Amino acid sequence: xxxxxxxxxxxxxxxxxxxxxxxxxxxxxxxxxxxxxxxxxxxxxxxxxxxxxxxxxxxxxxxxxxxxxxxxxxxxxx
Numbered sequence: 011x012x013x014x015x016x017x018x019x020x021x022x023x024x025x026x027x028x029x030x031x032x033x034x035x036x037x038x039x040x041x042x043x044x045x046x047x048x049x050x051x052x053x054x055x056x057x058x059x060x061x062x063x064x065x066x067x068x069x070x071x072x073x074x075x076x077x078x079x080x081x082x083x084x085x086x087x088x
Contacts (some may be wrong), residue, residue, distance in 0.1 A: 051087050 016024065021062035059065060066087045074087050 036055060048083075055086065070073065 024039065025035060028035045031038055033041070057064075070087045074084065077084055
């Protein structure tokens with residue numbers, strides 16, 4: 011379990027957003043953190059690419075982007 015302290019204004023914004031999405035505050039924050047970790051992972055892969063790691067094949071990338079466009083969010087291929 012993780013406990014964090016948020017500035018009052020940010021805490022109010024998080025509570026309002028969770029209610030708009032019909033989620034508990036814990037569930038909403040967990041989904042935000044999961045999205046942030048996916049973004050962090052993607053950034054690490056971009057940095058690895060710039061450092062010389064072999065890129066993902068075009069067909070694999072296209073299939074992933076098609077899934078993403080249809081609302082199926084999966085981890086970016088490596």
